[in-house]
Amino acid sequence: MRTALTKPLARKARLSLTTAAAVSLMLLASGCSGGQAPAGGASGAASESAAAAPQTGEAASGEAPARGDADLVIWANGPVVQALQPIADKFGEENGITVEVQTVATELQTNFVTANASGNGPDIVMGAHDWIGNLVQNGAIDPVQITAEQKADLLPVATDAVTYNGQTYGMPASVESLVLIRNKALAPEAPASFEDLLAAGNAAVAAGTAERALNLQVGPKGDAYFMQPLYSSAGGYLFGKKADGSFDTADLGVGKEGSIAAAGKIAELGEKGSKVLSTSVSADNSIALFNQGKTAFMVNGPWALGDVKKAGIDYGLSAVPGFAGMEPAQPFTGVQSFYVASKGKNKSFAETFVQTAASQKETQRALYEAVRIPPAIASLVEEVAQTDPDTKIAADAAAAGIPMPSLPQMAAVWAPLGQAEAAIAGGADPAATMEQAGQTIAGALK
């Protein structure tokens, strides 16, 4: 019945486009080739004239930085972006160019590699030094020549961190590692050992002044970065070192003796032990809980201090202590660095910016003021220490830490190790779990 009705309708129907629909249809259909100009010829003519006269094209691009075709484009992420823009503007003024700092909210590293490979990336990218291995294997960044004078001024841990296979690939801007932050009202003294820390924290809890002895974020998926001070103090390591100081990926430390000892310690502190470590303390709430004054100690980065101050907590800072009678706790040191994109359109300016502007004291001071992370220049650390002793403590902690391995192979380590540690904190069998994690990682490294 229905088909009988509609078939003749379809057959006899004829074209009858009304004005409005015709125009909009055509525009939409031609959208992928002609843009939104009412006449397709217009946009074509515009691009032709631009091609014929590159000078005017350049001037036009200078007038429209919002389109993202500034002479020099920097990609970064997080709170440094705002501190970077004035520095970028100054560099632009000095060189008569426009410089733009852009935030790439998610997956900065991946997006950078993809964009760079297709020639659409920025000229400079800023990120942690542990990206270097992956960026180098993808040919995404070029070496940065750090002069002898610059090297003399930088913290050794910073230059070590940006050195990969004997070449330097980034200009260090700041160093960061975990420190121990204590609420002086609850724990007046900096503890000498982890046991002292627990004693002081538990005393505060017993006295009813605190709800938690320590915030060391674990989260449901674990966090090997935050667990590293304890892991290293108990003798755990990730990769052994070759004679020349580079990492030996054949010597995996996860599952070995030291890591088993660390697993035992984590279990003691976990849900089935003293309940100091909990998977419910995560990056989302660790700082906020401490700021409510409910926690005696917190292991966190110096970036947390701004908020701690804002919350009005009378805090003290010290290095994360190790277990008594074991190795000193060595947190991972991360070095925020500037990199020159290998396929940037303005490599010369990019190299100069990274070489000069990024390495200047004023730049690092501005970044320091924005995020309160110790600068990578040793003399600047001393200058800042005059008014801000915290930064000196944080810088010393970073200098004593282990540069995060920048091997691409680390991608196979972080997640399984963190998961194992979270599980152990949650009550899983320490030795078996850690050994299994070692096997998983070794399997992925093959």
Place this chain on the structure above:
Amino acid sequence: MTNLLTEAPAEEGAPARRTNMLVRKDGLELPRGKRWWREVGWRHMVGLAGVAFAGFPVLYIISAAFNPLGSVATTELIPTTFSLVNFETLLGGSKGPFGTWYLNTLVLCTAVSVAQVLLSTLAAYAFSRFRFYGRRGGLLALLLVQMFPQFLAVVALFLMIAKFGELVPAIGLNTLAGYALVLMGGALGQVWLIKGFFDSIPHELDEAARIDGAGHFRTFTSVILPLIRPVLAVTGLLAFVAVIGEYILASIFLTDNGVKTLAVGMFGIIAGDRSNNLGVFAAGSVMIALPVLILFLYLQKFIVGGLTAGSVK
């Protein structure tokens, strides 16, 4: 809020068959007592439960938006403090040009959803009213293609838009137009929904129009289209909401602060520091949700109007 009854389609001339009935001045009958519970009262219960479930996270977001501490651990369901500091931070621009993002989002969402509904309606009309070779296959293929998660092909999309940008800078990377084009891949995403409603319109109407001498396009615009206004409203809203929430592709195509949408800009705020920016994030969420809500309330008239049902009688 409650004067809806004056807007609702009145069932004129419905005989007041039943006793114990309150007949209001707009002609609607309201039963009383037990009958009220059976016919209307339970609806209130279900409605209240729905409101509670839908509302409590919203209340939490509002509470966080007005909480000056604004962190995950310090926010409670019922607001205990009131401060506009989060809104000031957001509008002050220290977290990014919120106003620009807002405008970008409104322009983008409007353009993309209007285009999607238009193209989907055209295609749905063809699928519903014409019989042609490949029609059934086309409909099924459409459904299958829509199942492919676009973000898995993001590398390919990125390279494509980059290439377009080299040829026509106005539709390249970091342009709203280029990003809108990518989203127009979903231009036929609403075909199934709209076709379902076309199918529910009796073909006698078309036939009558055809006998009157109207061509297929005239039949479409002057007979069918007015009847499906409710579904156009619904699909327009669906498209709008889908576009406003998209952030995976946006974060790759829009890196320049000046062209970002709210989703990618806001994600940058929360990703930068989740524990401390919840308040600002929540403040932004409140401001994003408002226009969509207003849009819905405006379109509700169409949805509720029941035009199709009325004209079929």
Place this chain on the structure above:
Amino acid sequence: MTTRTKNSSGKAVGPGLSLGSTASVPALLAKILGLGAVLGAAVSLTPLLLAGGEWALLIGLWAGAAGLLAVYSTKRLVPLKYLLPGTLLLTVFVLLPILSTVQLSFTNSGDGTRGSKEDAVSTIVRNSVTQLPESRTFNLTVGTTGSVADGPFTFFLVEAPANGIFAGDEQGLRPLAGEDVTVDGGYVRGAGGYQILTGKEVNAAGPKISGLTVPTDKGAIRAQGINRAFEGVQTLTYDAGTDSITDSVSGKVFTVQQFGDREYFADANGSKGFDQSWERNVGFANYVRLFTDPQVREALLGSFVWTLVFAVGSVATTFVVGLLLATALNDPRIRGLKFYRAVIIVPYAIPVFISFIVWQSFYNKDFGLINSMLGGAKIDWLGDPFLAKVAVLLTNLWVGFPYMFLIATGALQALPQDIAEAAKIDGASSWTTFTKVQFPLLLVAVAPLLVSSFAFNFNNFNVIQLVTGGGPFPASGGQIGATDILISGAYRIAFGGAGAEFGFASAISVVLFIVTAVLAGIQFRYTKALEDVR
């Protein structure tokens, strides 16, 4: 009804004469203008595409333009006139990316193999240029006797801190006396017969200038940026003839060797010399790995069951709740109807990523809103595999039920009222009317949407990623978590192991796509939708 239509078509022509044959002048004009625009765009883009050698794009452009012209300039092909615009966009932005994903699944593309072999070689060689401890650095200005864009270029170098002044080019370095040049602020600002380039000009000529090396007895001087140069040594050289890289310091020779599905430059002992590899075709290797690697296979099979539960569960819960609310609120007699509808729709007005982030915080064991609403319970929502699944479904219910509410409300309103009234007059109860009359009709209208909702949730990456991140994870360190559905699990395998593996991830995507399609096909067989499609 008939009369109304007649009135609305106004000056309708007599029966038998279709409007198309007497198309009005404005409509005709619009058509010509529109088609002209398409043609104009195609013509104006052609020279650009020709110049760039973009043959595929050129063919695509003209195919699209020709298609539009063919369809809209004739009076035949009526259905296509309605279908073409959307179909074109779908082809370009969905189908082509799918095809290129399929193509990618036959390669080893990923981190370390993103570029071509030439790229890898040039990176390896370029990265071997290092400064020696005793090597010199210079303040650089670039001069030319030719054009600022093409050279030939000469480096004017002021050695820091010794202040020796030199000129350098391919021939080598020669010292300059102070009087030959103007020096200001440590830089050569002028030289007889030379034009000194501005910073912008140096940048613009970047590739040419960075290719210029000034040989010295220790190595070579190269520019770094617009105003510096350094003396460095390039230790590696590539020989295209033997396809090998030689290290001038250690004397080692690296040749191309196979490691897994990748090729690297490796030394005579078979150990990798460098991290860089390159993209190559690997045939079906990714698919073979997908079905034979026990770790991958087991993990994916395990999450397949949960994916089905999740997708079916999401559709079922959202539809039931949405329909219940829509039915309950489909009565104009309810006071405050607008208020109910407005609040119920609010979750839909909030962008999903906001909802997911907020809900994720609700589930925290110690500080989350849900536990605190349960009177301070210590339920470990995200730590327990079962509860985490409940949490994901609950979150997805909140996010999804307003959609179903909208659909169901729309569908209920579109149902002919007289059918329900007729049933009522026949003495059927409200419940019977609903289940026997309204519900089946409604299901016909929404069944395709339920199927596509299923397909959407089958691949709902966002909710998993933002609410649980796939967790909780097995303590053994397995890559797939308890709440990982296939797509998020695939994502974790592809990007979580030893770096991104696009080729492998694409193979998983293709298989997932096929699985989704087959499942949707099966569902169609069992819904009335298929009959309707006929």
